[in-house]
Amino acid sequence: MADRVLAIMEQRDGALRKVSYEVIAAARLLGDVDALVLCEGAVEGTGDLRAVGAARVLSAAHPDFRLYNPDGFAATIGELASGYSAVVFAGTATGRDLAPRVAARLKVSCATDVIELGRDGAAVTATRPVYAGKVLQKIRLTGTPAVASIRPNTFPADKPAEPGPPGEVESVTVPAFATRVTVKEIKAAATATLDVTEAPIVVSGGRGLKEPANFKLLEDLAAALGTAAVGASRAVVDAGWRDHGAQVGQTGKTVSPGLYFAIGISGAIQHLAGMRTAKVIVAINRDKDAPIFKVADYGIVGDLFEILPRLTDEIKRVRAGQ
Numbered sequence: 001m002a003d004r005v006l007a008i009m010e011q012r013d014g015a016l017r018k019v020s021y022e023v024i025a026a027a028r029l030l031g032d033v034d035a036l037v038l039c040e041g042a043v044e045g046t047g048d049l050r051a052v053g054a055a056r057v058l059s060a061a062h063p064d065f066r067l068y069n070p071d072g073f074a075a076t077i078g079e080l081a082s083g084y085s086a087v088v089f090a091g092t093a094t095g096r097d098l099a100p101r102v103a104a105r106l107k108v109s110c111a112t113d114v115i116e117l118g119r120d121g122a123a124v125t126a127t128r129p130v131y132a133g134k135v136l137q138k139i140r141l142t143g144t145p146a147v148a149s150i151r152p153n154t155f156p157a158d159k160p161a162e163p164g165p166p167g168e169v170e171s172v173t174v175p176a177f178a179t180r181v182t183v184k185e186i187k188a189a190a191t192a193t194l195d196v197t198e199a200p201i202v203v204s205g206g207r208g209l210k211e212p213a214n215f216k217l218l219e220d221l222a223a224a225l226g227t228a229a230v231g232a233s234r235a236v237v238d239a240g241w242r243d244h245g246a247q248v249g250q251t252g253k254t255v256s257p258g259l260y261f262a263i264g265i266s267g268a269i270q271h272l273a274g275m276r277t278a279k280v281i282v283a284i285n286r287d288k289d290a291p292i293f294k295v296a297d298y299g300i301v302g303d304l305f306e307i308l309p310r311l312t313d314e315i316k317r318v319r320a321g322q
Contacts (some may be wrong), residue, residue, distance in 0.1 A: 003031030003085040003119075006145070007054070010090055010099070011037060013184070016045035018198060019090040025157035026150045027088040028053045029117045030124060036080065036172075038073050039211030042064035052157060062174045067183040068094050070101060070307020075177035078105035081145050086124050087151040088117075099149040115154045121276050124148070129250060129273060151257040152197055152205055153277065190314060194229040196248060201259045204231035204248050204275070208285060208304060212241035217308040218263060225317040231255065233265050249274035264304050267292025284308070 007027040008045075009020040016037070027033045035054035037043050039061055051055050060076045077098075087102060087142035091113055103110035115136075116127035124146035130137045141148070158198050196202050203222045205215055215230065222228035232242040234249050248255055249269035260278035265271060267290055268284070275281070276295055283296035284304050293299045300307060 002061070004083065005031045005033050006084045006087045007033050007035050008087065008089045008095070009035055009037045009043075009049070010092060010094060011039055011043045011045075013041055014039070014041070014050070016043060016066075017090075017092075019092060019152045020045075022148060022155045023046070023088055023090050023154060024049065024119050026054050026114075026155040027086070030077070030086050030119060030146075031195070034058055034084075034105050036060060036077070037169075038062075038065050038076060041062075057169045058172050059169045060172050060174050064179065064182075064250040065174075067186060068098075069179065069183065070097060070181050071179050072174065072177045073098055074101040074105060076172075076174050077102045080172060081106055084145045086141075086146040086148065089147075091149040091151045095149045099147055103147040103206070106143075106145065106147065108145065108147055109141060111139055111141055112152045113145075113150040114148045117148065117150070121144065121268075134269070151254050153254040156256070164214045178227035194227065196229045196231045196246060196255050197253050199227065199229035199255075200224050200257050201228035201261075202231045202248070202255050202257045202275070202278070203228055203261040203263065204265060205236060205263045206265035206271075207235045207239075208243075208266075209236070212236075212239075214305075215241065217305070217312075218261075221261070221308055221312045224312045224319070225259075226319070250261060262292050262296070263308070265292055266290045267295065 005027040007023045007055045012015040024033055031131045033053055035049045036058045046057055059139045064072055068168045100110050102245040111126035113128045114126045118125045120140055123142045125140055126148050127136055127138045205218045218230050222230050232246045233250040236242050236245055237247040238245050250273045252274055254274045256277040258279045260275050260285045281296045282298045283292040284300045284307055288301045299314045
C-alpha cells in the first residue's frame with residue numbers, strides 16, 4: 001500500500017494560490033496525495049487539484065478560516081495528520097509560520113526551505129540549502145508524520161489551462177480550538193506591483209546599473225514586455241536601491257518564469273539559486289567571462305545603457321505591429 005501524504009493548499013480571497021500546485025507536485029514524490037483546503041466556504045480552483053495529481057480533495061470549512069488562522073489551522077491539520085506518512089506545506093509566509101506549529105503539536109521535527117524530497121527506506125529525506133546556498137544539506141526525517149515546507153518555484157507544476165470539473169470534495173471536521181491570534185486583514189503595500197514569484201517575465205538588475213535611478217531602464221523594458229516584474233540582485237537590495245521584496249536569489253525569492261532577464265548581474269551562485277529554473281534566461285553584461293553566461297540561453301556582451309533603450313524600442317515596435 002502506497003504511503004499517504006497530506007498536502008496543505010493555500011487560498012486567498014476564495015481562490016487557490018499558484019504555490020498549491022507545487023505542493024502537490026512535491027508531495028507526489030512521497031506517495032498518494034490528499035489535498036487539504038482550509039477555507040470559509042467554496043474555493044475556486046479545487047477542481048484542478050485532481051488534474052495535477054491529488055487522489056482526494058479535503059475541505060475543512062470554518063467561519064474563521066476566510067483568512068489565515070494560525071490556531072485553527074494548526075489544530076485542524078494536527079488532528080488530521082494521523083495516518084499520513086508526511087505533511088507538506090508551501091514555504092510562503094503562511095507556511096513558514098504554520099509548519100513549525102503543526103510539527104510542535106505532533107512532536108516531530110520540521111524541514112524548511114526544502115528543494116528536494118525523497119525516501120530512504122521508511123524515512124523521508126529532504127535537501128535544503130544552507131550557508132547562503134554554498135552547501136546543500138540532506139537530512140532524514142524519521143518521525144511520523146514527516147513535516148516539510150518547500151521553497152516556492154522549486155518543484156515544477158503547471159496549473160491546467162482549463163478549469164477542471166468540480167469533482168467530489170470531502171468535508172472534514174474542524175476540531176474545537178482557542179483563538180489567541182486573529183488575522184483581521186491582509187494589506188498589500190501601497191506601491192505593490194506584480195510579484196516576481198508570480199510574474200511570467202522577470203527583468204532583474206544588478207550593480208552593473210551603477211545607480212538606483214538607472215532601474216528606470218528596467219522598468220521601461222518590463223512595461224514594454226507587458227506582464228513583467230522587476231527584480232534585483234542581493235547587492236542592489238543591500239545597497240538600498242530596491243526593496244527586499246524584489247530580491248531574487250538564495251536569501252531572496254526563488255522565481256521560475258518563462259523568460260528571465262539578468263541585466264548587469266555577474267551571476268554569483270546565490271543569485272543563480274533563485275532563478276536557474278527559468279525556462280529562458282537572457283543575460284546582458286559587459287564582462288564576457290561573467291558566470292551568468294554559463295546558465296544563459298541567450299547572452300549579449302555589451303553596454304546595457306546602449307542595449308536596453310534599443311531593445312525596449314524594438315519590443316514596443318513589434319508589439320504595436322509595425
